[in-house]
Structure formats: C-alpha cells, structure tokens
Amino acid sequence: KTFFIPLFTMASSQLLLFVIVGKNEPLYEAEFHKLGGTSSGTSDSVTRQNYFVLHSALDLVDKASWTTNNMYLRVVDKINHQQVSTFLTAGNIKFMLLHGGKNEDSIKNFFNEVYELYVKLSMNPFYKYDTPITSKFFDTRVRAVARRYLS
Amino acid sequence: MSKSVAAASGHALWAKMPKANAELFALTYGSLVTELIRDYDSIEEINEQLEKMGYSIGVRCVDEFLAKSEQHGMTVPTCQNLKDTAEVVAKTGFRMFLGISCDVTMAPDGNAFSLFMYENPLALFVELPKTNDMPTAAGGATKKWEDLKYSNLYCGILRGSLEQINLRVSCEYIRDVLQGEEVNEIRVTLREVLQDGAGDDYKEE
Numbered sequence: 001k002t003f004f005i006p007l008f009t010m011a012s013s014q015l016l017l018f019v020i021v022g023k024n025e026p027l028y029e030a031e032f033h034k035l036g037g038t039s040s041g042t043s044d045s046v047t048r049q050n051y052f053v054l055h056s057a058l059d060l061v062d063k064a065s066w067t068t069n070n071m072y073l074r075v076v077d078k079i080n081h082q083q084v085s086t087f088l089t090a091g092n093i094k095f096m097l098l099h100g101g102k103n104e105d106s107i108k109n110f111f112n113e114v115y116e117l118y119v120k121l122s123m124n125p126f127y128k129y130d131t132p133i134t135s136k137f138f139d140t141r142v143r144a145v146a147r148r149y150l151s
Numbered sequence: 152m153s154k155s156v157a158a159a160s161g162h163a164l165w166a167k168m169p170k171a172n173a174e175l176f177a178l179t180y181g182s183l184v185t186e187l188i189r190d191y192d193s194i195e196e197i198n199e200q201l202e203k204m205g206y207s208i209g210v211r212c213v214d215e216f217l218a219k220s221e222q223h224g225m226t227v228p229t230c231q232n233l234k235d236t237a238e239v240v241a242k243t244g245f246r247m248f249l250g251i252s253c254d255v256t257m258a259p260d261g262n263a264f265s266l267f268m269y270e271n272p273l274a275l276f277v278e279l280p281k282t283n284d285m286p287t288a289a290g291g292a293t294k295k296w297e298d299l300k301y302s303n304l305y306c307g308i309l310r311g312s313l314e315q316i317n318l319r320v321s322c323e324y325i326r327d328v329l330q331g332e333e334v335n336e337i338r339v340t341l342r343e344v345l346q347d348g349a350g351d352d353y354k355e356e
Contacts, residue, residue: 120276123275124276125178126277126279134281136281137278
C-alpha cells in the first residue's frame with residue numbers, strides 16, 4: 001500500500017520546527033514562524049508531516065555523527081523543499097531544525113546560542129539529564145534567539 | 152563601629168582569604184539539596200536539616216572570623232549593641248566568606264534585624280521547577296516547591312556563629328529570589344543574651 005503524504009510547500013517553507021531529542025524521546029519542541037509568514041496557515045497535518053520528517057531523519061543523524069568530529073552536522077536530510085540540520089551536544093543530545101534552506105551560518109549561530117542556554121539549564125541541580133525541558137525561562141530565551149537568527 | 156570601617160575591613164579580609172571556584176561551590180550545594188529532597192519525606196525536615204548543617208558551619212565560622220581579622224591586623228572593635236553586631240555580620244562577615252555585600256536594617260524595637268542579599272552564590276544556575284509536586288519517597292507526603300527554603304543554610308550559619316558569642320537568636324528566611332521575590336531577606340531576632348560560664352558542673356563549691 002502506498003503512503004500518501006500531502007505536500008503543503010507554501011506553508012512549510014515559512015515554518016521552522018526545532019526539536020531537541022534525547023535518548024528515548026523528544027525533550028523540547030518549538031515552532032517558529034518567519035516574519036511576514038502566515039502564522040494561522042499551518043494545519044494539523046502540516047505539523048504532523050513536519051514531525052514525521054524530523055524524526056525519520058534521526059537514523060541519518062546517527063550515520064552522519066560518525067563521519068565528523070564537529071558538533072554541528074550541517075544538513076543531514078533533504079525532503080521536498082525542506083532540509084534538516086542537526087547539532088550534537090557533548091552528551092549526545094540532538095538539536096534538530098527543519099527549515100526551508102536558509103544560509104548555514106545563521107543556523108550554526110542559532111545552534112551555538114541554544115547550546116549555551118542548554119548548558120546553563122543542565123547546571124540547574126533540579127534538572128535531570130535527558131528529561132523533558134519544562135522551564136519557561138528556557139523557552140522564552142530560545143524563541144528570542146530564533147527571532148534574532150532565523151527570520 | 153561605623154559602616155565604612157566594617158565595609159573596609161570586609162573588603163580587605165576578602166582579598167586575603169583563599170578562594171574556591173564559585174561554580175563548584177554552587178553545584179555541590181545543589182546536589183546536596185537534591186539528595187536531601189530524595190531522602191526526606193517532608194519539607195520541614197529538609198529545611199531543618201539545611202539549618203542544622205548551617206549551624207555546624209557557623210559554630211566554626213566565628214572563630215575563623217576573629218582569628219583572621221586578628222592575624223591581618225584588623226581589629227574588630229567590640230560591638231556595643233545589636234546594631235553594631237548586625238553591621239559587622241553583614242558588611243564584614245558575609246563579605247569575607249562569600250564576597251557579597253549585604254544591606255542591613257534594624258527593627259524599630261532594636262531586637263531584630265533584617266539582612267538583604269542581592270546576589271546568592273549558593274543559588275547560581277538554580278531555577279525551581281514549575282511542576283506542582285516534588286519527587287517523594289515512596290509513601291511520603293506530598294511536598295511543594297514553594298515551601299522549600301533553598302538557602303536555609305545561611306540561617307543556620309547565623310544562628311551558630313552568634314550563639315558562640317553568647318547571643319541566642321532565631322533566623323528565618325523571609326523572602327527568596329528563587330521563589331520569585333526581588334531580594335533575599337533573612338530576619339534575625341535576638342532571643343536571649345547568654346551568660347558566660349562553663350555550666351553547673353564546674354561551679355566552685
């Protein structure tokens with residue numbers, strides 16, 4: 001049986017999906033809308049498709065992690081008009097960004113800034129490694145960084 | 152003792168003390184608190200344990216304070232009243248051991264004072280979780296994050312050190328930056344001025 005995935009290319013190139021994935025489950029998710037994009041245009045199936053794309057890239061991330069010493073793994077997967085970029089932290093936590101093919105530098109800077117926020121979060125004695133991130137503070141900061149680098 | 156003398160001594164003594172890494176200090180304290188949370192059932196017990204630990208520290212702190220200031224030629228003039236004691240504790244003591252400056256205000260009746268700390272070296276990186284309950288030991292009562300006095304160690308330190316100089320006090324954490332307030336406030340109330348003495352056993356016949 002063929003699997004039919006609806007293609008909503010217009011809406012998806014305006015939407016950026018950022019997920020932090022731990023060993024077993026996603027730890028943090030955030031969607032960013034580019035300035036001027038339609039923020040009310042994303043439907044449920046687009047969101048589901050985005051998550052599907054991101055999670056199917058996980059195997060490719062593992063494969064790519066063996067090829068380089070860097071934390072920043074660049075683009076690991078290309079689907080339709082979207083690309084998945086990944087950053088691996090020292091503790092093997094994966095930062096993954098689904099985007100419409102922006103320039104690499106701004107994505108690299110974005111990942112580095114989020115990494116600093118993540119390190120600060122993990123210094124909190126009450127945050128256990130590899131558990132879902134519930135801190136509002138972290139969320140606000142990540143969104144501010146995204147606005148600065150990704151729009 | 153004037154404020155500026157206390158502050159100046161504090162500053163000078165801080166420069167002469169051996170230093171420790173602030174992050175190591177804060178992280179060690181953080182893991183201590185998380186262990187306590189795992190071990191004890193009720194918040195009151197945790198707060199009490201922190202205070203007891205502080206008490207042991209405080210008992211030793213005051214001797215070090217007096218010895219070090221003697222050693223470096225800084226005389227700490229005898230305090231005439233609680234106000235002087237409060238100034239010395241806030242400006243010299245805290246400065247010397249932690250490198251932070253505190254503000255102090257006296258209560259109107261002169262029997263209590265409040266210490267205000269704007270920065271807390273013990274709570275570097277700490278953010279209390281927003282979830283409702285704390286992890287409990289199996290079968291324990293539910294505990295709330297807002298009842299936790301994270302830096303209760305300070306209260307114990309104050310109580311311990313002041314008791315060694317014959318002032319019996321009770322200390323309480325009133326406001327905490329971790330709980331969302333602007334400043335850390337500790338209220339110290341004088342209960343009793345103890346009499347010098349070695350106790351009944353040593354009374355002369």
